[in-house]
Each structure stands twice: as C-alpha cells, then as structure tokens.
Amino acid sequence: MSDANRRRYGLLIKMASLVIILTGQRGFGLVISEVMYHAPGDGETLEFIELYNNRAVFEDLTGYAFTNGIGYEFDPGTIIGPKSYLVIARDPAALERSYGLAGVRGPFTGRLSNDGERIELSDSCGQIVISLRYDDDPPWLAAPDGTGHSLVLSKPGGDPAEASSWSPSTFVGGTPGEPDQVRAVTEESTALTLVDVGHRGLYFKGTTEPSPSASGRPTTAWTEVGFNDNPARTLWAEGPSGYGYSNEADELRFIATQISDMPGNYMSIYARLPFELTAEVISFFSSLRADVHYDDGFVLYLNGVRVADSGQISGNPPPFNQSGGPATDPPPASIDLTSRMDLLRPGQNVLAIQSHNASLRGSSDCFVSPILRATIGEPGAGVDPQARVLINELLANSDAGTDWVELYNPGPATVDLSNVYLSDDASDLLKYKIPDGTFLQPGQFWAVTEGMGPG
Structure with a gap:
C-alpha cells in the first residue's frame, strides 16, 4: 500500500486492518x-x-x-x-x-x-x-x-x-x-452496499394501515427501528428485498419477492430492511446514496425519518389506499443522502419504504427495490469523526528500557478506550487489553508499556 493510502486509511486500535x-x-x-x-x-x-x-x-x-x-x-x-x-x-x-x-x-x-x-x-x-x-x-x-x-x-x-x-x-x-x-477497507473496495436486491427483509401488504393511530389515521411508527414486525404476531411477512409484480424482464430482475395477489386487492406495499453497523464502520463513511427502482410511486425512510419520495404521492404519510400517481414507468431514483448520515447509528438500523400502485385494477406492474450504498473516505469522514485513535510513536526491541506504544487522540472529543485491545499478531487480536475506564482526552498522548497484562 502506498504512503498516500496509508495516510488515507489511518489506524484503528481494535484491528490492524479493516475489510468491508x-x-x-x-x-x-x-x-x-x-x-x-x-x-x-x-x-x-x-x-x-x-x-x-x-x-x-x-x-x-x-x-x-x-x-x-x-x-x-x-x-x-x-x-x-x-x-x-x-x-x-x-x-x-x-x-x-x-x-x-x-x-x-x-x-x-x-x-x-x-x-x-x-x-x-x-x-x-x-x-x-x-x-x-x-x-x-x-x-x-x-x-x-x-x-x-x-x-x-x-x-x-x-x-x-x-x-x-x-x-x-x-x-x-x-x-x-x-x-x-x-471490518475494513481495502484499496480495491471503496464502497459498502448496506441494502441490495435480495436483502433479508419484511413486507406488509397494504390492505390496511401498517401502524394506524387510535383514530385509524396513518402514522410512521412502522418505519422506526423498534417497531414490532414479528411475522408470528403481526401481518408482516419475511421475504428478500425487491417486492411486487411485473411482466417486464427489466423490472423482474429487481423483484425477489413476487406479490401476485396485489392487482384488484390493494394498492400499496410496505417494507422494512434492517441492517447493522458499528461506530467504526460509520466513521469511514464519506457519502450515502439510495437508488430506488420502482413503479409507480414511493416514500423512503431511514430510521423513522422520511428522507425521499417519488414526488407523486400526497399525504405525510400517505394512507395505504393512496394512488402512486400516473402509470409512467419511471426511471430509477438516485438520492444523495449524505446530509442524512447523522441518522445512522451503531447497532440496528432500518431502511423502510412504501410503494403505491397507480390504480387498484388494470395495472401491469407495481414494485419497489431500494439499494443503499455508502462510500468510504477518510477515517472519521462520517458522522462520528471522533471515534478513532492513532498510534503516534513506538519503541520496540530496545536495550535501553521498556518497550512502549504511544497513542494519540487527534479528535475534538474524549475517546473511551474500555474494551479496546492492542495486538502485534493478526491471529490473536485480543493480546493486550487497555484497562477499563481509560479515557483519552482531545489532543492527549498516552504511552502503553509492555508491562500491560494480557486481555
């Protein structure tokens, strides 16, 4: 790897290298x-x-x-x-x-x-x-x-x-x-697909509201991370991402779950596509984009927040029986979500989408297939730029005294080093554990000596 790329990717304490x-x-x-x-x-x-x-x-x-x-x-x-x-x-x-x-x-x-x-x-x-x-x-x-x-x-x-x-x-x-x-980014890989066609997800047939209010009005509760979509207890069903029906080959390749009973019965499909991230992975994101393949209309949500729509559906949120707009066979929608990366969180995330047909009867197709991708940039280029620590200097095999590794926090926020390990052996990443309760202040240097006990 070139020096430029070494500077680009930096060092993370938990792993010697990351591969996404x-x-x-x-x-x-x-x-x-x-x-x-x-x-x-x-x-x-x-x-x-x-x-x-x-x-x-x-x-x-x-x-x-x-x-x-x-x-x-x-x-x-x-x-x-x-x-x-x-x-x-x-x-x-x-x-x-x-x-x-x-x-x-x-x-x-x-x-x-x-x-x-x-x-x-x-x-x-x-x-x-x-x-x-x-x-x-x-x-x-x-x-x-x-x-x-x-x-x-x-x-x-x-x-x-x-x-x-x-x-x-x-x-x-x-x-x-x-x-x-x-875990990591290689020189050949600078993008991470978070949700793709075939991604494990859940869907809801729009015969009624997926999360109605007490008065029966539509809400966006179904788009939130903690929403109960258990197929054993709700009307949600498991199925790989890409939902709907069509008779066109160029649309069928984006449909992994065929929903053949939609024509004449209901006008909308709802989907929840969960994915997990760590704080370290998020810190590498420099941009975020969604590409939505659809027909006829959609509304897209990220962790409960409406982030995009096709511009043809009225209502906020649109009711389950709302038309998706004219039947136009629209091109895929490419949506820059970089400004919404703050919605991403360590742990569970949910990309949610509702798709609406142009009409209840007489439509030859209705489908939705969102793809979510993040671009990898500088460590810390994303929403959590403080979550990194650099190895600034080290002394090894010294006859003069104890070997040591110097850590440095270049960010503006304090970093908690609890549950962080150091290792010089790729086959044993838990070789030395930094003591719990160790915090590195902004701009602080800290030397770790070889006397530290194993994790």
Whole structure:
C-alpha cells in the first residue's frame, strides 16, 4: 500500500486492518457461510453452522445431510430461499433463546472440533456438495478459537476452501442467520452496499394501515427501528428485498419477492430492511446514496425519518389506499443522502419504504427495490469523526528500557478506550487489553508499556 493510502486509511486500535465485505457477493451457490466451532466459555450448546443460498432460486434440501464433522439430515420439504440463510445448531432451542432467532434446525450430533476438522454436506444421492476444512493453525486465523467470534466466509467471490476467504466475525457471538458486516477497507473496495436486491427483509401488504393511530389515521411508527414486525404476531411477512409484480424482464430482475395477489386487492406495499453497523464502520463513511427502482410511486425512510419520495404521492404519510400517481414507468431514483448520515447509528438500523400502485385494477406492474450504498473516505469522514485513535510513536526491541506504544487522540472529543485491545499478531487480536475506564482526552498522548497484562 502506498504512503498516500496509508495516510488515507489511518489506524484503528481494535484491528490492524479493516475489510468491508458483503457475504452476499460470493461466487458459489450453496455455501457454508459461518461456523461457530468454539463458543465462548463452556457454550458448546451454542455451536452452529450457517448455510447461505447465493442463487436467485429456491434450494430444496430434502434428503441432504451433514455426513462428516457433524451428523444431521434435513427434514423432507426443507427449503432455503434465494439469497437466504439457514442455521443448524447443536442445541436449536438454546441458540434461539440466546440470539432471539426462530426456525433454527437441528440438533446435530457430535460437536465441532476446536482444533479444526472437515465438514461435509451431501445431497439426497449421497454426493458431497460442500466440503469445508477449517483449522485454527496458520494460515487460518486463531481469533474464532475461543474469543467468542465465529468464522465467517467474508471474501467476495472467494473460494471457501481457502483460508484467505475467511475471517473472524465482526461481533462477539457471530451473526447466525444474518450477513456479517466485516471490518475494513481495502484499496480495491471503496464502497459498502448496506441494502441490495435480495436483502433479508419484511413486507406488509397494504390492505390496511401498517401502524394506524387510535383514530385509524396513518402514522410512521412502522418505519422506526423498534417497531414490532414479528411475522408470528403481526401481518408482516419475511421475504428478500425487491417486492411486487411485473411482466417486464427489466423490472423482474429487481423483484425477489413476487406479490401476485396485489392487482384488484390493494394498492400499496410496505417494507422494512434492517441492517447493522458499528461506530467504526460509520466513521469511514464519506457519502450515502439510495437508488430506488420502482413503479409507480414511493416514500423512503431511514430510521423513522422520511428522507425521499417519488414526488407523486400526497399525504405525510400517505394512507395505504393512496394512488402512486400516473402509470409512467419511471426511471430509477438516485438520492444523495449524505446530509442524512447523522441518522445512522451503531447497532440496528432500518431502511423502510412504501410503494403505491397507480390504480387498484388494470395495472401491469407495481414494485419497489431500494439499494443503499455508502462510500468510504477518510477515517472519521462520517458522522462520528471522533471515534478513532492513532498510534503516534513506538519503541520496540530496545536495550535501553521498556518497550512502549504511544497513542494519540487527534479528535475534538474524549475517546473511551474500555474494551479496546492492542495486538502485534493478526491471529490473536485480543493480546493486550487497555484497562477499563481509560479515557483519552482531545489532543492527549498516552504511552502503553509492555508491562500491560494480557486481555
């Protein structure tokens, strides 16, 4: 990497380098996308394997079985949807309780080796369709072996058989059933797609208001992060992003969830598309843009705030039975949301959208498919520019005295270094822990000596 790029990306304390990746960009069809083989503590009951279907078609797993590493045969009629995940656990009930999940399969027999082993999935004819050999020795990273992080298939288009295609999960505990938001920016990757066609989401058929007031008037409560969209208790349903119906090929490629009963029955579709971010990732964002493919009208919300619309729908918010405007086959809407990056937050975020048809009957199409992308810039170019600390100076292998690393806070705000680690070993990112309650004031330097105890 050139000196210019080194200056561009800087240094983050938690990781020596960051790579921003989407698990949905793999070059393989059905893959093992995440493995929790060494859960924290004595949590063998939280071991799991995650499958991902990268194809645009449903995958029937009837008769499929794990035949090496663990044992488990899928029940007849087990289907994994397009661009969807399926989790298999040693103790499904324990995993569902711990992560708030539903639909976890299992239990599998045996246990995943902490030292590495080969996992094989065979089809109904006994042919091996997936063979993964993981390890905790180089070139495999050791971080998933006992730190609480899972092993995540993270390299876009990478070969799952190669150690370089895998990395530790961003979050302790991993993200079973969800894409992992991985960590860093490479020279080749300067954009992060937060929501794309096929993104895991929930939708609501507009036969009534999704979140009516006491008097029955429309509200925007359904666009907020904390809104209850549980399919088991509400009329919301799970389905990959890109919702509606059409008979045109150039529109069908943006529709992942077909809604064929819309004509003549209701005029609107509502969708909630959750995604997760960390403060570190947000701090790299220099711009934010939404591209909305739609017909006939839409209103877009980010974390409960209306940020864009097609200009053809009246009402704030528009009622569920409002027309989407003239049937015009509009081009995609490209919306600069850089000024609204302050709406992004660490943790859960929600991109919400409502789409309205031009008429109840006689319309050949109605669909909506939003794509949300962030551009990567200088560390701290986004909404949280203070959340970084630089390694300013270091002394190593000195005969004169103790080795040390000097940290510097260049920002205008105090930085809390609790739960921050230093390491000179990419396979052991938790090597030295900075004491909890350590704060670095604006402009302050602080020397960390080699006498610091391990984390």
